Amino acid sequence: MIKKIIYTTSLLSVLIHGQAQIKWPAVTPVTKPWTRWWWLGSAVDPKNLTANMQQYAEVGLGGLEITPIYGVAGYENKFVDYLSPQWMQLLTHTLNEAKRLNMQIDMATGSGWPFGGGPLIGDADACKDFVYKTWAVKAGETIKEPIAFEQQPYLNAIGNTLADLKNTFPNTSTAPAILKEAQQIKDADKLVEPVYANKNLQALAIDQLKYKKNLPLQVIMAYGDNNQTIDLTSKVDRSGKLTWTAPAGNWTVYALFMGWHGKMVERAAPGAEGNAIDHFSEAAIKKYLSRFDTAFVGNDLSHLRGFFNDSYEVDDARGQSNYTPGFFDEFKRRRGYDLKLYLPQLLAKQRDETSLRVLFDYRQTMADLLLEKFTVPWHNWAQAKGKIVRNQSHGSPANILDCYGVVDIPETEGTELLRFKFAASAAHILNKQLASAEAATWLNEHFKSNLGDVKNVIDKYFIGGVNHIVYHGTSYSPMNDPWPGWLFYAAVHFQPIHPFWKDFGTLNNYVTRCQSFLQSGKPDNDILLYFPFSDHNSEPGRDLLHHYDGMKGFEQTDFNKVAEDMLQKGYAFDFISDKQLEKVTAIGSLLHTPGGNYRTIVLANTKYLPLATLEKLVTLAKYGAKIIVYKNMPGGVPGFGQLETRQKHFTDITATLKFVSEGALQKATVGKGAFIKGEDLSALLTAASVNAEPMYGLGLQCIRRNISGGHYYFISNASTTAVSKWVPLNRKAASAILFDPMQEQSGIARTRIVNGVTEVFVQLQPGESCVLQTSNTILKGNAYRYYTPAGTASEIKGKWTLRFMIGGPDLPKTTTLTRLGSWTDVPEPMVKEFSGTAQYSIEFPKPAGTAPAYVLDLGKVAWSAEVVLNGKNLGTLLGPVYRVTIPASLLKADNELYINVTNGMTNRILDLEKQGVAWKKFYNVNFPSRLAENRGADGVFTAAKWEYETSGLLGPVTIAPLK
Structure with a gap:
């Protein structure tokens, strides 16, 4: 086939059209990445707050999310009660x-x-369940036993065990006594009620x-073998005695x-x-928020x-919170029938x-209540104060797309692209500028994730539609606290004491530049993929309620298959x-x-469809839309209320759809x-x-x-x-600008049209990314500089000077090195346990021949490297390619090369473990491991069995000419 190629933007056209400014979008506190900021024990003070x-x-962090959390042992006298006047001053x-710092909070x-709970929340507003x-009962029989249910005591605590105390808190005077007293409470009988009185x-x-308590009766119903039902609730007196004799037939009484969850x-x-x-109770959320209303009085919260709100996380305990007072009335109002008549069906095995x-x-009904009685009132409360809300809707029994839809910033987490898309889809469809992510949570075990790992997952967030990164996270820590200071129990640890903090700004500048583009404009996706909430909610399960979080529960469905297929092939879609x-x-x-606009809606072999959705x-379609039905049309409506009427209407509508074969479709x-x-x-x-x-094919x-x-x-x-090739685009363009957000380089890209398809020349190493700005008109400006190899690489050999710059413990x-390798292998004291930055320096002659530029390849690096040549900083490299x-102009006859390599916290932590230093000093969960093999006999994380981690410049370092 003969390709018709038209070069629309070349160096020649740039020279003809002259120069124009190529602009990066403006930087704001919101285009910068944020971090979750844990206040451990709220033991913070003005001086250290400012210093932190x-x-x-x-x-380069643009904002902080304050999340108060459990305390640090030994600092009990500095604990500040949440929302107290002192806390509000802080x-x-x-x-x-x-x-003052141009940050946001x-x-x-x-x-x-x-979300929600604490000293104000008594029995009336606490989460409920039912039993x-x-x-x-046969005809003529009565129920002689009291109609009663005694809730049995249950206590699950996640705190430190008494056996840990000597190792965990050897240098504190108060913590062991407090914890010892707490450990003596083994069951709920030893706790006074209410819980906050303990x-x-x-x-x-x-x-x-x-x-341990008697639970209030909600309803008692008798169901006969001839479909009779009798409400017996009014026939039970305060002592639980039921005054009722079964009439003719066989009866089951429910x-x-x-109960209290x-x-x-x-x-x-x-x-x-x-x-x-x-x-599921609006009264409960209002009661809870009233504590904030009281605390906020007289305080300036304008900034x-x-x-x-973090994810739901109520039902990660034993059992489910699956009931609320007034539920039967809510159900009847919403579903059109009395659920009390169908308890055997609801509770069937x-x-x-x-x-x-x-x-x-x-x-x-439960999904509706969570949305309408919790999420919406919370948002309205914040809005009345002139504030926005950021919400993680996942993990709840509601339709998470709808919960994401009623907040200002939907937030996701994790590492799966399809999971990200639920929050991003709500933002895209409903015109919300930002979709955020709790980013880099538990990427790896403690101290094992580097900045390159973080960049990799952030790029996935960006591809998934996120444009507002909130790292997980950073702990406030007093400036004089012994290394490693205060740490949260989940990695990654974005702390100033982390060696990679030196190069953290490089990652943050990259994120800022990317987000400045991704927060601009409007989403441009083609497909609306229908979320089959009714299908999954119609399936049996281990528990009464399903919880929704990404594709959990949909793994074997065509909905998941279609989403994965479109993701892999490069179709742009939202749920x-x-x-x-x-x-x-x-x-x-x-x-x-x-x-924004979309081109089609896809039903992925959906089984149930609400009648209103089918009508929509x-x-x-009548107005011109194309509705895609993958495999089969939905067969009917979900639910039981008014089923016959709804199903008939549904069938009548689908009967009007006269499908005619057109090839395979x-x-x-x-x-x-x-x-x-x-x-297909x-x-x-x-x-x-x-x-x-x-x-995507490339x-x-x-x-x-x-x-x-x-x-x-x-x-x-x-x-x-x-x-390094011509990359075809799905959108037409006359020209384009390439932006390298890591190196902050930009220029007019090489662009051509092949058989009507716009193609742009792109060069990206593994793990690299770029931003492309396309234009419907010819753009003017400096050409983007592309380089290709112009000769073989030569290794920079000789004597390297290794100087340890910053870090510790010493x-x-x-x-001097004659061969590059891990600094942990250098035969010198204190190198194995060293965490920090070391400088590798060498002098080398300019390569023979001439070239406009050269590529310096550092080979393998553990973990990040700052490159300085002849006094000129060439940038910091995070990997995986270094x-x-x-430019040839930077090379002299004789050159001085400095490579400042930074490793992680691992080796210094390992040294602390070997010395038995008590750095794990936290209440509550203390410091758990992510992986079971890193769990000690006390159940707490330990690195004692680890080997010292490879660190430094491993090479080989080579230089090669480019053209």
Whole structure:
């Protein structure tokens, strides 16, 4: 085939059109990365707050999220009760310092997690569950035993064990006594009620607590073998005596009681310990938030940006919080029938269709309540104060897309791209500028993650639609605290005492530059992939409620298969819920949402579809939309209420869709649009005029955003192969600008059109990324500099001077190397345990011949490297490829090369372990390991069995000419 190639932007056209300024977007505190800022024990003071914040600002952090948490042993006299007047003074000081440093502040609306709980939350507002009893009764019989249920005591604490104390707190006077007293409480019977009346709650670290008590009866129903039902609730007196004799037939009696789930605020700060709230009760959230209203009076919070909520995390304890007072009335109002008449179906061990439909209605009601009685009131409360909210909706029994949809900044976490897309989709569809991420949580075991690892996961967040990074995280630590200071129990540790802090600014500048593009413009995705919430909520499960978090629960579904397939092939898509679909309109063949336009909606072999959703899809098709049906049309409506009427209407509508074969596909024309059905996803998308980004076939990944007159592309090379080739785009352009956000280089890209497809020349090493700004018109400016090899590489050999610059526990003496390798292998004292930065220096002659530039390749490095040539800083390299381009003008006849290599915390931590130094000194969870093999006999993390970690410049270091 003959290719028609048109070069639209070349060096010649640049010279013809002259020069123009190529602009990077403006930098703001929000374009910079943020970090979660743990206040351990809230034992903070103004002097150290200021000192900490100055360190954070200096490395390019734009904002902090304050999350108070459990305390540090030995600092009990510095603990500050949460939301006390003193605590508010410290918050005010922090806000003033943030303003001075041009930073912004969010605060968690609570301490630890789950959101909501503490001293104000008594039985009425605490999270609930239900239990039940059944009796089989024949005609003429009565139930003689009291209708009662005694909740048995249960205590689950996650604090330190008494056996740990001597090793954990050898140098403190108060902590062992406090913890010893706490450890004597082995069960709930030894705790007074309410829980916040107990002493030493920091030491107790209670995760879940149930007191021994009689539970209030909610309803008692009799079900006969001829489908009779009798409500017996009014026939039970205060003593539990039931006055009822069974009429003719065989009867099963169900008595349902309201219990207390017992979940406590986990990892709570001093003064914040207590019951978790009932997330299905608006009265509970209002009661909880009233504590903030009281604390805020008289304090200036004008520089507080907003409030944060971590993921649901109520049901990570034993059992589920699955009930709330007034539930039966809410159910009847929402579902149109009385659930009390169907308790046998709701609680059935073996599920039939009716039982599953009743179960669906129960789950849908709980989902509605979480959204409407918790998330919405919280957002309204913040909005009334002029603040925004950032919310992690995942992990809850609600439709997480809808919960993400009603907040200002949806936030995700983890490492899976499809998980990210739930938060990002809500932001994209509903026109929210920001989608955030709790970033880099538990990437690896403690002290094992480097900045290159963090960059890798951040690039995945960007590809997944995130544009507001919040690191997880940074602990406030007094400046004079012995190394390693105060640490949170989960890695990665973004602490100023971490050796990689020296190079942290390089990563932060990269994130800032990327986010300055990704926060601009509008999302540009083509496909709305319908989220089959009703399908999963109609499936049986181990527990009554399903919880939603990414693709959990959908692993074996076509919904997951289609999403993975589109992700791998480069189709740009977002997830959409039934509620969000209500906001979609059709403008010709385009689907318009508040956040932008899409080309089609995909139903991935969906089984159940709410009637309103089917009606909406048909309406959209009538106006021109193309609706893709992968495999099969939905067969009916979910749920039990008014089933016959709803199902008939559903069937009548689907009967009007007359599918006609068109090759391998089937098409049902509806007005100006159509439903298109088939089993070949690519063919279906082609029929809907949707194409993938072809660069995915080259091993690249990308995300697009619409801007005036063109697009922004963020492109990542997540493969292990370098790319240096023409990259085709799915959007047409006349020219483009390439931005290298790591090296802060930019220029007009080489662009051409091949058979109508725009192609841009891109060079990316594995792990590298770039931003591409395309334009519908010819752009002017300096050309982007591309380089290709012009000869063989030669190794820089000779005597290297190794000088240890900063770090500890001590600085080893300077030495000379004739061969590069890990500094832990150098035969000098203190090198193995050294964590910090060491400088490798050498002199070398200019390579023979001439070239416009050279590439310096450092080979292997552990972990990061700053390169200085003849006094000129060429940048800091984070890996996995350690290469830097040297303009020929920087080379002299004889050259001085300095490579400053920084390792991690591992070796110094290992040294502390070998010495038996007590650095793990934290209440509550103290310091758990991520991996079981790193857990000591006391259950706490240990590095004692580790080997010293390879560190330094491993090489070989080579230099090669470029052209």
